[in-house]
Amino acid sequence: MLLHFTDKGIYCPAGDFYIDPWQPVERAVITHAHSDHARWGSRRYLCQDFSVPLLKLRLGADLQVQGVPYGESIYFNGVSVSFHPAGHIIGSAQVRIEAGGEVWVVSGDYKVEHDGISTPFEPVRCHTFITESTFGLPIYRWQPQAHIGEEIKSWIAGNQAAGKASVLAAYSLGKAQRLLRLLQGVTPRFLAHGAIAITQQVIVDAGWPLPMVERITPDTPRETLRNAVIICPPSAVGSSWMRRFHPYSLGVCSGWMQVRGHMRRRNADAGFALSDHADWDGLLQAVQATGAARVFATHGFSSVFARYLTEKLGLEAAEIKTQFGDEDEDSGDTGNEPEATPTAASDEAPGIHNDETLPAEE
Numbered sequence: 001m002l003l004h005f006t007d008k009g010i011y012c013p014a015g016d017f018y019i020d021p022w023q024p025v026e027r028a029v030i031t032h033a034h035s036d037h038a039r040w041g042s043r044r045y046l047c048q049d050f051s052v053p054l055l056k057l058r059l060g061a062d063l064q065v066q067g068v069p070y071g072e073s074i075y076f077n078g079v080s081v082s083f084h085p086a087g088h089i090i091g092s093a094q095v096r097i098e099a100g101g102e103v104w105v106v107s108g109d110y111k112v113e114h115d116g117i118s119t120p121f122e123p124v125r126c127h128t129f130i131t132e133s134t135f136g137l138p139i140y141r142w143q144p145q146a147h148i149g150e151e152i153k154s155w156i157a158g159n160q161a162a163g164k165a166s167v168l169a170a171y172s173l174g175k176a177q178r179l180l181r182l183l184q185g186v187t188p189r190f191l192a193h194g195a196i197a198i199t200q201q202v203i204v205d206a207g208w209p210l211p212m213v214e215r216i217t218p219d220t221p222r223e224t225l226r227n228a229v230i231i232c233p234p235s236a237v238g239s240s241w242m243r244r245f246h247p248y249s250l251g252v253c254s255g256w257m258q259v260r261g262h263m264r265r266r267n268a269d270a271g272f273a274l275s276d277h278a279d280w281d282g283l284l285q286a287v288q289a290t291g292a293a294r295v296f297a298t299h300g301f302s303s304v305f306a307r308y309l310t311e312k313l314g315l316e317a318a319e320i321k322t323q324f325g326d327e328d329e330d331s332g333d334t335g336n337e338p339e340a341t342p343t344a345a346s347d348e349a350p351g352i353h354n355d356e357t358l359p360a361e362e
Helices: 049-059 145-161 175-182 194-205 240-245 260-265 280-290 302-313
Strands: 010-012 017-019 027-029 044-048 065-068 074-076 079-085 093-099 102-106 128-133 165-169 190-192 229-232 248-253 270-272 294-300 316-320
Touching: 044 049, 044 079, 049 065, 049 194, 128 280, 128 302, 145 165, 145 175, 145 248, 145 270, 165 240, 175 194, 175 229, 190 194, 194 229, 229 240, 240 248, 260 270, 280 302, 294 302, 302 316
Parallel strands: 017 027, 027 044, 044 065, 102 128, 128 294, 165 229, 165 248, 190 229, 248 270, 294 316
Antiparallel strands: 010 017, 074 079, 079 093, 093 102
């Protein structure tokens, strides 16, 4: 096989590189800047060029990283490597690897609906496709983001009429930028947690036309917070940092909000199923567009999704255990073990892992 599944990650022996390794390696090819895919400690990094400032923000300014434009090939020992838009977050990419007439694509994380910020997802033809399956159950089907945006605006208007601030929990890289774009015009100023503000500053400095946010500090006047729109990472929910906003309503933005039990567990007043991952239909659309005869599913409902591909679509499909999670969905635990061995896709019932808990964010 062109790629092997090892205890360090997905490895290409012919090119001697790893894709999104979870242990330090000599050369790491990175799909995107979320921490479950881009980990510290490797000697050299290669990524799509929009990801360079984000990797430096998260892994260190002195990182040895090379950026490559979408669609441009580079070669390691005759193995072709190129990045193709994944539509997940800014700079996210599927990695296409070709050698000896064999083509594999590693998707990283992706979504097929264009969010107006990330470069839109492009299907890539291949023989073997490694797909994420975070929301690989038929219950996960998203409303168009414009519809969800209107729901959030209506919720904010209701809060403001009641004299409450609107606090929106959204992951700092990806979800927060989508919210800021969707909500432009609802308030003259957006207030934000420091994690959001730092990330937003790097993105704006890199030239992305997105609104700036005002970082909340101990010196922020209390009257500024009244009826405000505040964006924070999920990890801030329930912390002492929130107390200053009373009275407020809390809305959580995550694909897991499709299941009402998750909203109750987060003590949220509202849940908005806004995700940076493909839903069930999007996953199937992406897999079929590749034309791949062999598919490996990883993180999320991987065994269920692989079984469906085998039984309903007639593909050669299997689950791969990896250490990839769902950082951007406030779900760092998919229940996967730290190994990367293909297994049969026929031994697990749906709804076991992520449907049961909404794990903590970093």
